[in-house]
Amino acid sequence: VDMPGTDGSSEARATLHRVFGYDAFRGEQEAIIDHVVAGGDAVVLMPTGGGKSLCYQIPALVRPGTGIVVSPLIALMQDQVDALRALGVRAGFVNSSQDFDERRVVEAEFLAGELDLLYLAPERLRLDSTLDLLSRGKISVVAIDEAHCVSQWGHDFRPDYLALSLLGERWPDVPRIALTATATRATHQEITQRLNMPTARHFEASFDRPNIQYRIVPKADPKKQLLGFLREEHPGDAGIVYCLSRNSVDKTAEFLSSNGIEAVPYHAGLDAGTRAAHQARFLREEGLVVVATIAFGMGIDKPDVRFVAHLDLPKSVEGYYQETGRAGRDGLPSTAWMAYGLNDVIQQRKLIQSGEGDEAFRRRAQAHLDAMLALCETAQCRRGQLLNYFGQEPGAAGCGNCDTCLTPPETWDGTVAAQKVLSTVVRLQRERGQKFGAVQIVDILLGKRTGKVIQFDHDQLSVFGIGQELSEAEWRGVVRQLLAQGLLAVEGDYGTLVLTEASGSVLRREREVPLRKEPKRPTTAKSGSSG
Numbered sequence: 001v002d003m004p005g006t007d008g009s010s011e012a013r014a015t016l017h018r019v020f021g022y023d024a025f026r027g028e029q030e031a032i033i034d035h036v037v038a039g040g041d042a043v044v045l046m047p048t049g050g051g052k053s054l055c056y057q058i059p060a061l062v063r064p065g066t067g068i069v070v071s072p073l074i075a076l077m078q079d080q081v082d083a084l085r086a087l088g089v090r091a092g093f094v095n096s097s098q099d100f101d102e103r104r105v106v107e108a109e110f111l112a113g114e115l116d117l118l119y120l121a122p123e124r125l126r127l128d129s130t131l132d133l134l135s136r137g138k139i140s141v142v143a144i145d146e147a148h149c150v151s152q153w154g155h156d157f158r159p160d161y162l163a164l165s166l167l168g169e170r171w172p173d174v175p176r177i178a179l180t181a182t183a184t185r186a187t188h189q190e191i192t193q194r195l196n197m198p199t200a201r202h203f204e205a206s207f208d209r210p211n212i213q214y215r216i217v218p219k220a221d222p223k224k225q226l227l228g229f230l231r232e233e234h235p236g237d238a239g240i241v242y243c244l245s246r247n248s249v250d251k252t253a254e255f256l257s258s259n260g261i262e263a264v265p266y267h268a269g270l271d272a273g274t275r276a277a278h279q280a281r282f283l284r285e286e287g288l289v290v291v292a293t294i295a296f297g298m299g300i301d302k303p304d305v306r307f308v309a310h311l312d313l314p315k316s317v318e319g320y321y322q323e324t325g326r327a328g329r330d331g332l333p334s335t336a337w338m339a340y341g342l343n344d345v346i347q348q349r350k351l352i353q354s355g356e357g358d359e360a361f362r363r364r365a366q367a368h369l370d371a372m373l374a375l376c377e378t379a380q381c382r383r384g385q386l387l388n389y390f391g392q393e394p395g396a397a398g399c400g401n402c403d404t405c406l407t408p409p410e411t412w413d414g415t416v417a418a419q420k421v422l423s424t425v426v427r428l429q430r431e432r433g434q435k436f437g438a439v440q441i442v443d444i445l446l447g448k449r450t451g452k453v454i455q456f457d458h459d460q461l462s463v464f465g466i467g468q469e470l471s472e473a474e475w476r477g478v479v480r481q482l483l484a485q486g487l488l489a490v491e492g493d494y495g496t497l498v499l500t501e502a503s504g505s506v507l508r509r510e511r512e513v514p515l516r517k518e519p520k521r522p523t524t525a526k527s528g529s530s531g
C-alpha cells in the first residue's frame with residue numbers, strides 16, 4: 001500500500017507525539033520512517049541508544065496490518081512488549097519461552113488483526129506453521145533487528161537469519177527494514193545481499209559523539225584516581241562508574257560516599273526494591289553517582305549524565321561504546337574516563353580461558369578483547385580508532401577531544417625491554433621448567449630479592465637484575481603492552497605468562513617493538529603495584 005509521503009509523514013509525527021510522547025524525531029528517524037511508511041526497504045546502521053525501535057514501531061502503527069519484528073534477544077521480548085503495552089500499543093511475542101496456550105492467544109490476536117506489533121524469534125520463521133500463520137494475517141512491515149547476525153564473518157552469526165531472505169520472496173509488497181548497531185561496510189553489504197534487499201535505501205548514522213571526551217589512564221590506585229577525577233573535573237555532577245564485580249561496586253560506592261561524594265551501588269546482587277530506588281534517585285536527582293556493574297544502564301535515558309567512568313576493562317569495544325554512550329545525551333561536554341592496567345588484561349584473558357563456551361566462542365571473545373586492548377594502547381586519536389572500528393571514516397586530523405590528541409603519548413623503542421621480558425620467561429621455562437606471573441618476572445628483572453625470588457633461587461638466573469633501567473610501573477607497562485600486542489600470552493588460572501608464536505621474532509631480533517611511554521602520574525602514589 002503506497003501512501004502519499006506527506007500524509008504518512010504527518011501521521012508518523014502525530015504518532016510520535018500521541019503514542020510515545022516525544023516532541024521531535026532524532027537524527028535520521030524521520031527520513032527512515034517516511035521511507036518505510038511509503039513502502040520502501042531500508043538498511044539502518046545506528047548506534048545503540050540511537051533510537052532504532054521507533055524506526056519500525058511507528059511504520060507498524062501507521063501502516064495497516066501487524067508489524068513483524070524478528071529479534072534474537074528472546075530475553076528482552078517480554079520487557080519490550082510490556083513497555084509497548086504500557087503505551088497502549090497492541091503488542092505480543094512468540095518464542096520458545098511460552099507454553100502452548102500463551103502462544104495460541106497471541107496467534108489468535110494476530111489473525112483477528114488485533115496486534116500492531118508481533119515479535120518473533122528467528123528460529124520460528126524456519127517453521128512452516130509460522131509461515132502459514134503469517135500468510136493468514138496481514139503484515140504491515142517486517143523489521144529485522146540485530147541484522148548483522150546474518151553475517152557469517154561477524155561475531156554473532158546466527159544460521160536462522162539466513163532463512164529471513166525468504167520473507168521478501170513470500171511477501172514482496174511488504175516493506176522490510178534491517179537494523180543493526182554494529183556493521184562494518186562489508187557487513188552492511190552482506191546484510192543487503194543475504195537478506196535479498198537490493199533496492200533498500202541505506203541509512204547510516206554517525207557513531208561520533210563529539211561532546212564526549214575519551215580518556216584512558218594507566219591504573220595505579222584506581223579508587224583514588226577516580227576520586228581525584230571526580231573532585232577536579234566533575235564535582236556535583238551525575239555520572240556512572242562501572243566495575244566488573246559486585247564486590248568492587250560495593251567497595252567503590254562506600255569509598256566515594258565516605259569521601260563526600262554521593263554515590264549508590266547498583267548490581268544484580270541487590271534486591272529489586274533497592275535497585276529500583278537507586279535507579280529512581282539517579283533519574284530524579286541532579287548530582288548522584290551510581291556505581292554499577294554493566295547490569296545498569298539498559299533503557300536508561302537520562303540526558304545530563306556528565307561522565308561515565310570505568311574502573312575495569314570492558315570486554316569489547318561495543319560494550320565500551322555503549323556504556324560511555326550514556327554520557328552527554330544532552331550534547332553538553334562530558335567525559336568517558338577509564339583506568340586500565342596490567343591486571344585488567346590478565347584477568348580478562350583468564351576469564352575467557354576458564355569461562356564457558358566452545359573454542360569458537362573463546363576465539364570470538366578473544367578477538368573482542370584484542371580490539372578493546374588496541375583501543376587502550378593506541379597512540380593515535382581514540383575517537384578515530386572507535387569510528388574505524390565501527391567502519392566509519394574519521395576526520396583526517398585528530399579529534400582534539402581525547403587524551404591522545406590533547407597530550408600525544410610519547411613512544412619509545414621497546415625492543416630491548418621486550419627481549420628482556422621474553423628471555424626471562426624463556427629461561428624460567430627452559431632452565432627450570434617453571435612458569436610465573438607478571439609480578440615475579442618484574443621482580444627478577446629489577447633484581448629484587450623477595451621471599452619468592454629467594455625461595456626459587458631466581459637470583460641465580462642470568463637475567464636477574466638486568467632491568468634496572470626501568471621502574472616497576474614501567475616494567476608492568478611493558479608486560480601489559482606485550483600482552484596487548486600478542487607478543488606474550490596468559491595461561492591458566494594463575495595468570496602465568498607464556499610465549500606466543502610471535503614472541504620468537506622479537507627474541508631473534510627480527511622485529512622492533514614500539515611501545516607507548518607510561519605517562520607520569522604526579523597526582524597518585526607511585527605504588528603501581530595494583531595496576
Ligand code: ADP
Nearest residue numbers: 022024025026047048049050051052053054301
Ligand atoms: P536502540 O534500539 O537504537 O538502541 P532505542 O530505540 O531503544 O535505541 O532508543 C533509545 C532511547 O531513546 C529510548 O529510551 C527511546 O525511548 C529514546 N528515544 C528514541 N527516539 C526518541 C526521540 N525521537 N525523542 C526522544 N527519545 C527518543
Ligand code: ZN
Nearest residue numbers: 381399402405
Ligand atoms: Zn582524538
